[in-house]
Amino acid sequence: MPPHAGAQLDDFVTVEQVLIGHSRIPFFGGSCAWSICRPSQLPPGRTSQGGSGDGGGSTRFGRQRASGARNSASRNIKNLPKGLTLGCSLSSVTGVVRDSVVDGSGRQREALRHFLRSRRARLSPDDVGLLATGRRHTPGLRREEVAVLAGVSASWYTWLEQGRDIKVSDGVLDAISHALRLDDTERVHLYRLAGTNPPQLTSRGAAxxxxxxxxxxxxxxxxxxxxxxxxxxxxxxxxxxxxxxxxxxxxxxxxxxxxxxxxxxxxxxxxxxxxxxxxxxxxxxxxxxxxxxxxxxxxxxxxxxxxxxxxxxxxxxxxxxxxxxxxxxxxxxxxxxxxxxxxxxxxxxxxxxxxxxxxxxxxxxxxxxxxxx
The missing domain is CATH 3.30.450.180 (Beta-Lactamase)
Structure with a gap:
């Protein structure tokens, strides 16, 4: 039986201080849902964590009307079955929000890593004029082979494919594009994922x-x-x-x-x-x-x-x-x-x-x- 089974759905409120500026918050992650009850609805001597306390900290949240992301989160909370409450501390909610905010540059490096791996995997040594040596546990070229074709060190190419935050020149990107046999669209895509301006393609005209x-x-x-x-x-x-x-x-x-x-x-x-x-x-x-x-x-x-x-x-x-x-x-x-x-x-x-x-x-x-x- 939840500790606050007597609380009504109208008593659920959003955590105003946490939700500001965040539009996608996993309130329904896994098998639990996050919600905060009015302090007036808590049993005597109980905090929103479900333990003893003075009612301070995470219970000091008044019912407030919000807009944007806060309204969305409030609607999610009101969809909980009647009487269902899972207490949590403010630090726990803040941690959920922090983990849900994806860093833009990190997402771009992840996309770069996936793109380079997929293009390397579709090539065989025969496709690029190399002699296949040794047993291959995964399809495609090895990183060392791409590095040789592009004229860069194996370590440097490995860092690039791993999505590390390194600087790369247009000349190196051109060499990698040629080594991976990228077409014009893929080449422009590689430049953008690497954070540089894509080259202007020569006019093909219209056939x-x-x-x-x-x-x-x-x-x-x-x-x-x-x-x-x-x-x-x-x-x-x-x-x-x-x-x-x-x-x-x-x-x-x-x-x-x-x-x-x-x-x-x-x-x-x-x-x-x-x-x-x-x-x-x-x-x-x-x-x-x-x-x-x-x-x-x-x-x-x-x-x-x-x-x-x-x-x-x-x-x-x-x-x-x-x-x-x-x-x-x-x-x-x-x-x-x-x-x-x-x-x-x-x-x-x-x-x-x-x-x-x-x-x-x-x-x-x-x-x-x-x-x-």
């Missing part, structure tokens, strides 16, 4: 098959406009309304160049100046993501030579990283359309971006009859 797969995607967005561009804003796919309403050029041509050099663009977009500022800022930010790619500067120089507006905006070093904007399009002299423009990166190839235009509601503005087309 004809990849571009062909994108065309049904944008066609499926009809009747709203949609198109896909690469990192340089070269058009890879566009539906018919993107070309007719937005003036998106045909496959292989550059959207940025068309926007600044096509005279009809200024008439098509009532807010051309704002759009121009935004596009140049987005192109500037995109180029900064690939500092080793000189084609961005080459394209900017060409546009500066042919369009004064672009040259002025480029000289102002405009920046913009908005993924959602509103665009007004003039369809005729009296009618126009308004769209919500979304820019989505494709996970399969982060160089590619999908431009989706969502029609907005009918609205009258600036003398134009704006409708969702």
């Amino acid at each position: 004809p098959r990849e571009a062909a797969r994108l065309q049904p995607v944008v066609d499926g967005w009809l009747p709203a406009p949609a198109f896909v561009v690469d990192r340089y804003w070269n058009v890879l796919a566009a539906n018919s309304n993107a070309q007719s309403l937005l003036g998106v050029p045909s496959h292989g041509q550059n959207y940025l160049t068309s926007f600044f050099t096509d005279p009809s663009a200024r008439a098509r977009f009532p807010d051309w100046d704002d759009m121009a500022t935004r596009l140049v800022g987005q192109f500037r930010v995109q180029g900064a993501r690939f500092p080793g790619d000189g084609y961005f500067d080459m394209l900017a120089e060409e546009l500066c030579c042919v369009d004064e507006a672009f040259a002025d905006l480029w000289a102002r070093h405009e920046t913009c990283n908005a993924a959602r904007t509103r665009v007004r399009v003039r369809v005729t002299d009296q009618k126009g359309a308004r769209y919500e423009h979304l820019i989505l990166s494709l996970l399969e190839n982060s160089d590619l971006r999908l431009m989706l235009y969502m029609p907005m509601l009918h609205i009258q503005e600036a003398g134009l009859d704006l409708v969702a087309s």
